[in-house]
Amino acid sequence: MTTDSAPDAARRTYSYLGPAGTFTEAALSQVPEARNQIWKPVRNVAEALDDVVQGRSDAAMIAIENSVDGGVSTAQDALATMPGIRIVGEYLVPVSFVLVARPGTSLADVSLVAAHPVAYAQCLIWLGRELPAHAHLPASSNVASALGLIDGSSDADAAIAPPGILEHHDLQLLAEDIGDNRQAVTRFVLVQRTVTPPPPTGADKTSLIVELPQEYPGALMEMLEQFATRGINLSLLASRPVGDALGRYRFVIDADGHIQDERMADALMGLRRFSPKVIFLGSYPRADRVINRYPDRYSDDVFVEARDWLRSLVAGEPEA
Incomplete structure (x- = not known):
């Protein structure tokens, strides 16, 4: 989708799975800043992401999850293996066939x-x-x-x-209307080269890919505890084979919250200590704009107060 009101040099380029008329194009049409820009149809997810990494496109829209069929494995695997990518937004498209x-x-x-x-x-x-x-x-x-x-x-x-x-x-x-589920929805994400995450809105999601350090009893539980002990809900947890050996898996995770939230930042540091490889895919507004809810004991103020308390102990200050 382009207009003749501005030269191509002044427009941004967006890659999407083509040709014109796909659900991916419908997702891209929801992006306000993409209107009247250059829309570039591509043949597959890897090509769309490579366009972004190589600078041929400013951003790409890709399908990441479906309410019926689950995660889109090709997209998850591409995000795990192509560095320099950040998710900056998500969009939902009702699906009928x-x-x-x-x-x-x-x-x-x-x-x-x-x-x-x-x-x-x-x-x-x-x-x-x-x-x-x-x-x-x-x-x-x-x-x-x-x-x-x-x-x-x-x-x-x-x-x-x-x-x-x-x-x-x-x-x-x-x-x-031949789809098996009338409520089917596909979730798409807009990706760019590595950028500063959009500011928190209170209705945010953080996407990660995490590898377990090694196979031992309780390894997966230890990974999940990094979120559970900080009051963070996971809206997606999917396993994908790493591919270098049988039994080696990485986990695709969507967690409620933003990297600038104290509880999320603390969880990410815990993951970094635990796992040999943590890929931060981005923090961005949720498509449904539902505000993230959590108990008061996991609020930012509580994390800040606990950190200040520890510093006062180290400094030898008398407890209040």
Whole structure:
């Protein structure tokens, strides 16, 4: 999305999973500062992140989690292995799907369905009921699955796509609202090169990737205690293989709060002492803007008072 009111040199560039019409583009449309800027469609998450790291784009929008299918493993693994990335915001997009085909096709003609793997997983109940003998042809994006029908590059008989595809292309609608969960939502994050985190709002989230130091009984519990003993709720805890040996895992974590919160800063220092590798992905406003709640004993003032008390003891000052 661009306008002709300003030269390209004056615009910022945003990478997103294309082509135009994807859910990722819908997420990018929620970013006020991205409007009237250059939107660059890319083929995969790694390309979007590499655009940011290499300076070809100022930011990238990527899908990170779905309410039905869980974490997007390709995005989590890319964030774990590409340094110099920070998440600066998150955005939620309601998800619904249609089944489309070339004009003249009927549902009875369909045996091969093109779909992005995440979209396919969210339509399995409908597909199993209506097309029990179908096969799946993976596509690079929800829109690309349908475009392959139009340009002849796909052998599929039909495609799972966003409803908006029908506004831009001449396709036959075979079925609508085929998702298994009407409340499905995909969470997207906007990433930039390493920057200072946005200031705390009181409704914030901190994303991390943490590796366990070694396998021993209670190692995972010790990691989780860094948050529990400081009153920090975890909204996401997912494991991903490190890849260098069997049984080695890293943990993708979303924690309620901001790095400038005393309790979160204290937890991060605890993690740093505990783990050989802690990747700070960013602190940023929650998409739902829900204020983080915690007991009074975990307020910033309590942490500051405890630190001042310890310093007074070290300094030999009389206790009040």
